[in-house]
Amino acid sequence: MTLHPKSLTEELADWLAQGGRRIGEIVILPCGEGWEVRHVDDAESPASSLTAHKTPEAAREISKYDAAGQYRPLKGAPNLVHGWRLTLDTTAALRDALDFFYPAALGNWVAFTQGRATPSPIRETFARQTGMYRITGLLDEDDCRAVVADNCAYATNCRRRIAWPVAAGVPFDTLPPEKTNLEPAPDEMPVLCLHACSLLVASARTYIKKKRAAAGQ
Numbered sequence: 001m002t003l004h005p006k007s008l009t010e011e012l013a014d015w016l017a018q019g020g021r022r023i024g025e026i027v028i029l030p031c032g033e034g035w036e037v038r039h040v041d042d043a044e045s046p047a048s049s050l051t052a053h054k055t056p057e058a059a060r061e062i063s064k065y066d067a068a069g070q071y072r073p074l075k076g077a078p079n080l081v082h083g084w085r086l087t088l089d090t091t092a093a094l095r096d097a098l099d100f101f102y103p104a105a106l107g108n109w110v111a112f113t114q115g116r117a118t119p120s121p122i123r124e125t126f127a128r129q130t131g132m133y134r135i136t137g138l139l140d141e142d143d144c145r146a147v148v149a150d151n152c153a154y155a156t157n158c159r160r161r162i163a164w165p166v167a168a169g170v171p172f173d174t175l176p177p178e179k180t181n182l183e184p185a186p187d188e189m190p191v192l193c194l195h196a197c198s199l200l201v202a203s204a205r206t207y208i209k210k211k212r213a214a215a216g217q
């Protein structure tokens with residue numbers, strides 16, 4: 001008998017059945033036959049105090065801007081707006097909503113836990129860049145530590161947890177543990193960063209250009 005791999009919706013259902021409730025800044029609460037999603041800070045708020053939404057697509061609008069109305073280019077940024085609740089009838093609808101809040105987070109976590117994800121060391125990512133970003137290949141290990149500490153800070157910049165090392169066999173041991181801890185609390189699914197985002201690559205370019213200019217290069 002051939003065993004078919006589970007769909008991501010089935011994987012999500014299993015995680016929820018085991019008590020999974022938190023992803024990034026959101027909390028998932030049982031609601032009738034379905035689910036209600038809220039900002040984690042609003043978990044205890046009276047439902048009547050929150051703006052109600054009912055479709056997965058509402059997650060796209062909720063996550064688009066921060067409280068000041070500024071576009072959120074980085075969906076992992078810890079500035080998800082408060083004051084809403086999103087009720088969804090099915091786990092499939094919840095899965096769609098999660099992909100708007102944290103793109104690919106579920107798929108990344110499932111692939112990672114099944115040993116199918118291959119995070120690229122940051123120096124290899126930089127070394128692969130071409131064109132105007134080719135210069136990022138000049139960052140050494142300490143440069144990488146500095147750029148990542150500055151741009152990926154868990155508390156202020158990005159809630160994704162980095163699954164990649166500085167280089168093969170060289171972990172990011174200078175970062176606070178919450179940024180690299182891939183052993184989640186029982187009710188939490190970490191939002192993983194499997195590959196450096198374009199914002200980090202752009203920052204690395206600025207960093208190395210400034211460093212070289214300061215050295216007269």
Ligand code: SF4
Pocket residue numbers: 074076151152157158159160161162193195196197198199200
């Ligand atoms: S590289 Fe990853 S952890 Fe860093 S800011 Fe980008 S998405 Fe977040």
